[in-house]
Amino acid sequence: MLKALLGDPNARKLKKYQPLLTEINLLEDEFKKLSDRELREKTTEYKQRLEKGETLDELLPEAFATVREAGRRVLGLRHFDVQLLGGMVLHSGQIAEMKTGEGKTLVATLPAYLNALTGKGVHIITVNDYLARRDAEWMGQVHRFLGLSVGLIQSGMEPRERQKNYACDITYATNSEIGFDYLRDNMATTMEEVVQRPLNYCVIDEVDSILIDEARTPLIISGQVERPSEKYMRAAQVALGLNKEDHYEVDEKARNVILSDEGYAQAEKLLEVKDLFDPNDPWAHYIFNAIKAKELFIKDVNYIVRNGEVTIVDEFTGRVLQGRRWSDGLHQAIEAKERVEIQPETQTLATITYQNLFLLYNKLGGMTGTAKTEEAEFEKIYKLEVTIIPTNRPTGRRDVSDVVYKTEMAKWKAVAEECAELHEIGRPILVGTTSVEKSELLSRLLRDRNVPHNLLNAKPENVERESEIIAQAGRKGAVTIATNMAGRGTDIILGGNAEYMARLKLREYL
Structure with missing residues (x-):
C-alpha cells in the first residue's frame, strides 16, 4: 500500500538521473562528428576544467558521452541507456544491481574514466587474475584510446612493476592483490618500498562476493617460526x-x-x-x-x-x-x-579483513547481479545504497525450479544423464560444482557415457587451459564442468569466442 502511495523508491532514484541521461543522448551526434584526435583531446580539456574549479558531477554528461563514443569506435560496443544509468550509480558511490549479461564490464569504463580525470587513481577490482587481465586488455583499449594510462596487477609481479602499474590512471586488480600490497606497504621501512598511492576510488565487480561473502576473510602476512x-x-x-x-x-x-x-x-x-x-x-x-x-x-x-x-x-x-x-x-x-x-611454521606479522580494507577508500562503488538481498548489510556496514538497473530488453532466460534427490550419487547420475541428452541436441552446457573432488566425480560419470567434455578446476593441468576452455565453452555441443573458477564475472559467448582464440593463437606464435 505504501508503495502504491509513495511510488517505487528504486524508480524514484532512477528518475533523478533521467535529465543527465537526456543530456548525454543529446551530445551523441555532436561527438560522432569529432575526429579520433579531437575526441582524445577532450581528456586534456576536462582535466583543465577540473583544475579551474569544475566538479566531476558537472563534467559527467560530457565525460560519459566521450566514453560512449570511444567504446563504439574502439570496441564496436555502444553503451545502452541502462548502462549509462549504471555508470551514474557507480559514480555516486552506490551499488548497481544489473542482471547477468547486461554488460557490467563495459559499465565500469564510465565512472572509471570520469574519476581518473582527477589524477588520483581508480582501482577496478575483479574476483580473479584471469578477469583482471581480460578486462585490462579489453576495456583498457577505451581508456588508452582516450589518453589515460591503464595498469594491471597480477600475482607474482615484482614490487617495481607493481609501483608502475599502481601509478597508472586506472588499475585493474583482484581484491587479494590490493589487500596484500596494502599490508606490505604498511610493513615497508622506506617510502621507496611503498607500491600503492592513497586509496581514492574503487569499483568492485561482483561486490556481494567480496564485501559480504568474503568480508571477514583475513588477509595475513606471516613470518617463520622454528x-x-x-x-x-x-x-x-x-x-x-x-x-x-x-x-x-x-x-x-x-x-x-x-x-x-x-x-x-x-x-x-x-x-x-x-x-x-x-x-x-x-x-x-x-x-x-x-x-x-x-x-x-x-x-x-x-x-x-x-x-x-x-x-x-x-x-x-x-x-x-x-x-x-x-x-x-x-x-x-x-x-x-x-x-x-x-x-617451517609461520606466525602472523600483519593482517586485515576485506571489510576494513575497502572502508579505507574515499569513494566506493560496486556492481553485481545479486545485491538487493544483502541491501541491509551494505547500508549498515559500508553505507552503500543498492539501485536496481532495469534490463535493456526483456530477459529471455528461464529460471526453473530446483530438483532435490534422496542421495548425492542419484543427483550426479541425473546431472550426467541430462548432460548427455543436451549434448546430443547440440546445446552448450556449463555445470558448476563446489569442489575439485565433485568436478572429477562428474567427469568420470560423463566419460562412462562417452560424452566429450572439458574440466576446469584448480588442478594445474586444467588451470593452464583456463582461457581456452572458457573461450570455447559456448560452442555447439560443448560440455564444460567447472568449480567456481568459472563462476562470477566469466563471459561465455554462445557460439564460442573466435576473437579471443585468435588472439591466444597469435600470442603462441609470436
Whole structure:
C-alpha cells in the first residue's frame, strides 16, 4: 500500500538521473562528428576544467558521452541507456544491481574514466587474475584510446612493476592483490618500498562476493617460526587414535574442535605424557591442529597435494592460492596428515579483513547481479545504497525450479544423464560444482557415457587451459564442468569466442 502511495523508491532514484541521461543522448551526434584526435583531446580539456574549479558531477554528461563514443569506435560496443544509468550509480558511490549479461564490464569504463580525470587513481577490482587481465586488455583499449594510462596487477609481479602499474590512471586488480600490497606497504621501512598511492576510488565487480561473502576473510602476512617437525607427525598419529563420538566435538561453523575430558586423557595416554599443557613440553597446540586437519580440512576440497606440497584452494574462487599457507601450525598439521615434507611454521606479522580494507577508500562503488538481498548489510556496514538497473530488453532466460534427490550419487547420475541428452541436441552446457573432488566425480560419470567434455578446476593441468576452455565453452555441443573458477564475472559467448582464440593463437606464435 505504501508503495502504491509513495511510488517505487528504486524508480524514484532512477528518475533523478533521467535529465543527465537526456543530456548525454543529446551530445551523441555532436561527438560522432569529432575526429579520433579531437575526441582524445577532450581528456586534456576536462582535466583543465577540473583544475579551474569544475566538479566531476558537472563534467559527467560530457565525460560519459566521450566514453560512449570511444567504446563504439574502439570496441564496436555502444553503451545502452541502462548502462549509462549504471555508470551514474557507480559514480555516486552506490551499488548497481544489473542482471547477468547486461554488460557490467563495459559499465565500469564510465565512472572509471570520469574519476581518473582527477589524477588520483581508480582501482577496478575483479574476483580473479584471469578477469583482471581480460578486462585490462579489453576495456583498457577505451581508456588508452582516450589518453589515460591503464595498469594491471597480477600475482607474482615484482614490487617495481607493481609501483608502475599502481601509478597508472586506472588499475585493474583482484581484491587479494590490493589487500596484500596494502599490508606490505604498511610493513615497508622506506617510502621507496611503498607500491600503492592513497586509496581514492574503487569499483568492485561482483561486490556481494567480496564485501559480504568474503568480508571477514583475513588477509595475513606471516613470518617463520622454528618448531620441531616430529611433533606434527606424532600428533597426526594421535589424532587417528581419537574419535568424534568419545573424545572431541567439531564446531564446523567456527572451524574449531573441543576436546572432552576423555579426549585429553586418551591423548596423554597415547603420547605417554602427564599434561598436554606442560610448558616444558607442550602438546596441546599440535593435537588441536592435528584434529582440525583430520576433521575440517578435506583433500581436493580445501586443498590439493601436488609435487609433494599441500596447496590451498580458495573456497570462494575455486583457485589454487600459490605460495599461501595456513598459519599457527595448521598447514604443518595437514602436511603431517598427508605425509609430505613439513615446511617451517609461520606466525602472523600483519593482517586485515576485506571489510576494513575497502572502508579505507574515499569513494566506493560496486556492481553485481545479486545485491538487493544483502541491501541491509551494505547500508549498515559500508553505507552503500543498492539501485536496481532495469534490463535493456526483456530477459529471455528461464529460471526453473530446483530438483532435490534422496542421495548425492542419484543427483550426479541425473546431472550426467541430462548432460548427455543436451549434448546430443547440440546445446552448450556449463555445470558448476563446489569442489575439485565433485568436478572429477562428474567427469568420470560423463566419460562412462562417452560424452566429450572439458574440466576446469584448480588442478594445474586444467588451470593452464583456463582461457581456452572458457573461450570455447559456448560452442555447439560443448560440455564444460567447472568449480567456481568459472563462476562470477566469466563471459561465455554462445557460439564460442573466435576473437579471443585468435588472439591466444597469435600470442603462441609470436
